[in-house]
Amino acid sequence: MNIQLARIDDRLIHGQVATAWTKETGVNRIIVVSDEVAKDPLRKFMLQEAAPPGVKANVVTVGKLLSIYQSALFKEEKIMLLFTNPQDVVVLIQGGMKISTINIGGMHFMTGKKMITNFVSVNDADVMAFRYLNHRGITLEVRKVPSDRKIFLMDLLKKYK
Template sequence: MDIRLIRIDDRLIHGQVATTWSKSTGISRIIVVSDEVARNPLQKVLLTQAAPPEVKSHVVSIAKLNDIAQHPLMDGVKVMLLFTDPKDVMRVYQNGLDFDSVNIGGMKYTEGKQMVTHFVSVDQEDIEAFKYLDDRGIDLEIRKVPGDRSQKMMDVLRKGDFL
C-alpha cells in the first residue's frame, strides 16, 4: 500500500477530499479508518458513494486496516487514509503502520473541546495523541486544502498554551 496522505477530518469524504486532495495526491483509493463508522451500515454506504467515480472508497475498522495494509492486492495502490480523530491515528501507528506525516483538516468543536484554529478543536485526549505522534517524529500539519499555507500542529498548540 502506497500511503499518499493520512488525513484527520471528522467530515470524512466530502467535496475537498473528493476533489482537491484526491487529485493532488494521485490516489486511486480512499480508506476511511474508524471502528465507529465501520459499525454503521448506513454511514458506510453514504461514504462509499461520496468518492469521485475514479476513486474507490472503503470503510474499515482499525484492526482491519492492518490486514489490508499487508495484503498483496494492495501493493502499489495509492491510498488516502481518512480518520475522524488523532486517537485512531495513534492506535494505527501503535499497531505497526509506518508513516511520517498527518494532515489535520478539520476537527469540529463539541462540548469539552477548545478551538485551536477556526476549523480545529481539541480536547486533552486529542492533545495527548498529537504529543505521542510528535514524539515519534511524525510531522503534524494543519491544512484544509493543498493550496493553503501549512501550520505545524505542535506550534499552534504551544502558541495557544495548550501544552
C-alpha cells in the first residue's frame, strides 16, 4: 500500500483534508479507518461524498484495513489514511502494518482530555498510544495544514501532567 499520509484528525474528511492535504500529497484515495464510523451508514455515506473530485473515499474497520494492507488491490494508488484516534494506529502497527510518520491534525477537547495545542487534546490512553508509536520509531508531527511548521508531538507531551 502506497501511503502518502497517515493522519489523526477526528473531523476526518473536511476542508483542510479535501483541499490542502490531497493537493500536497497527490492522493487519489482516502481511506477512513474507524470501527465506529464504519458501522454508521449515514456518516459513512457523508464521508464518501465529502471527498474532492478525482479522489475516491472508503470507510473501513481497523480489521478490514489489516486484511487488505498486503493486497495488490491498492498497489497503484496513492493513499491517505485518516484516523480518529491513535489507539487504532497502534492496533495496525501491532498487526504488522508499516507507517513511518503520522500527522496529528486535530483531536477535539472533551471531559477527561487536556489541551496540548489549540487543536489537539489528549487523555492518558492517547498519551500511552503515542508513546508506543514513538518507541516504534514512528515520527509524530502536529500540523493542521501542509504549510504549518512541523511540531513534534513528543516535545509537547513532555509537558503533559
